[in-house]
Amino acid sequence: MKQVRASLGTLAVLGMELMLMDAPPTTAYLQIYTEQRCRANCLFCSQASDSEGELKHIARGQYMPADLEEVVRRLEIAFENGYLHRACIQTAMYPGMWKDTMYLIRRIRDTCNIPVSLSVFPLDDPKYHTLAGMGVDQLVIPLDASTPELFHRIKGKEAGSPFTWDSHMDGLTRAAAVFPHVGTHIIVGMGETDKEVVELVGRLHGMGINTALFAYTRLPGTRAVDVADAAPDIGHYRRVQIASYLVRHDLVRLDDMEFEGGDLTHFGLDGHELESIIEMGEAFMTTGCTNCNRPYATETHNPVYNYPVAPCGSEIDTIKRQIKNEIEM
Numbered sequence: 001m002k003q004v005r006a007s008l009g010t011l012a013v014l015g016m017e018l019m020l021m022d023a024p025p026t027t028a029y030l031q032i033y034t035e036q037r038c039r040a041n042c043l044f045c046s047q048a049s050d051s052e053g054e055l056k057h058i059a060r061g062q063y064m065p066a067d068l069e070e071v072v073r074r075l076e077i078a079f080e081n082g083y084l085h086r087a088c089i090q091t092a093m094y095p096g097m098w099k100d101t102m103y104l105i106r107r108i109r110d111t112c113n114i115p116v117s118l119s120v121f122p123l124d125d126p127k128y129h130t131l132a133g134m135g136v137d138q139l140v141i142p143l144d145a146s147t148p149e150l151f152h153r154i155k156g157k158e159a160g161s162p163f164t165w166d167s168h169m170d171g172l173t174r175a176a177a178v179f180p181h182v183g184t185h186i187i188v189g190m191g192e193t194d195k196e197v198v199e200l201v202g203r204l205h206g207m208g209i210n211t212a213l214f215a216y217t218r219l220p221g222t223r224a225v226d227v228a229d230a231a232p233d234i235g236h237y238r239r240v241q242i243a244s245y246l247v248r249h250d251l252v253r254l255d256d257m258e259f260e261g262g263d264l265t266h267f268g269l270d271g272h273e274l275e276s277i278i279e280m281g282e283a284f285m286t287t288g289c290t291n292c293n294r295p296y297a298t299e300t301h302n303p304v305y306n307y308p309v310a311p312c313g314s315e316i317d318t319i320k321r322q323i324k325n326e327i328e329m
């Protein structure tokens with residue numbers, strides 16, 4: 001029996017797991033199955049080669065082994081009935097990774113037309129064309145870090161990992177020439193400043209590359225990424241969310257924002273405009289591929305960093321309090 005990993009929430013939507021959910025996933029979160037550790041060695045990752053963490057963990061998500069054919073059969077039903085709108089395939093670096101990735105995509109493609117995202121490290125152009133030809137519409141290469149220095153330390157040479165900032169940026173640039181949509185992941189809360197995240201989001205936006213924000217989550221068995229090594233400061237996360245939203249929607253130019261010591265002090269909008277953006281709530285929702293809501297992937301219910309559904313009422317009041325403590329509105 002060929003296996004695939006699927007998040008508990010995904011298995012629950014597919015009717016293969018019993019779980020109460022206040023915000024079910026709208027994307028099927030899958031990972032190619034292996035019992036090997038990844039050959040890369042990112043400090044924050046439970047599957048890393050030097051990690052002592054469990055292979056089932058991707059951030060707070062528990063990706064359980066399941067029967068691949070049964071998952072794909074039910075995925076078609078869930079897609080046709082509007083429960084799931086995308087399939088997200090996470091990978092890892094090990095011999096056989098490409099064969100396993102090809103097999104899973106082909107089985108999904110043979111069964112239904114659900115849009116497919118693939119989250120992977122940089123690949124060569126012929127592989128990109130093969131993936132695009134198989135209908136992968138969103139290719140994601142996680143940078144995870146907001147600066148080359150941080151990248152080097154948490155998932156580059158200093159971490160005992162084969163990745164470099166330049167090869168990842170090159171991988172993203174080449175992918176942007178092949179796929180309709182290209183994205184990356186940025187983990188917030190590893191010691192970077194507001195300015196460093198927002199500048200990177202702005203640069204990538206200028207290249208047509210989408211950014212998904214994740215809140216740093218320390219997992220059992222992983223190595224510390226930062227002295228603080230705690231959950232991200234909520235003020236920092238909210239400022240980065242708003243600024244990224246304004247940049248991604250071309251509502252404000254980076255040059256119109258103000259920073260002091262790396263902290264964002266003015267969004268380049270007057271108070272009323274900013275207040276109405278905040279009240280809309282969209283800026284605080286999960287970002288990434290279309291229909292990716294990653295419910296509680298990097299948070300519990302307090303605080304919620306990425307809202308899987310649009311925040312409203314008292315949640316907006318909470319958000320305002322989180323921001324007001326930090327910035328002149």
Ligand code: SF4
Nearest residue numbers: 088140212288289292
């Ligand atoms: S943004 Fe979401 S759907 Fe896209 S690759 Fe990342 S986790 Fe998957």
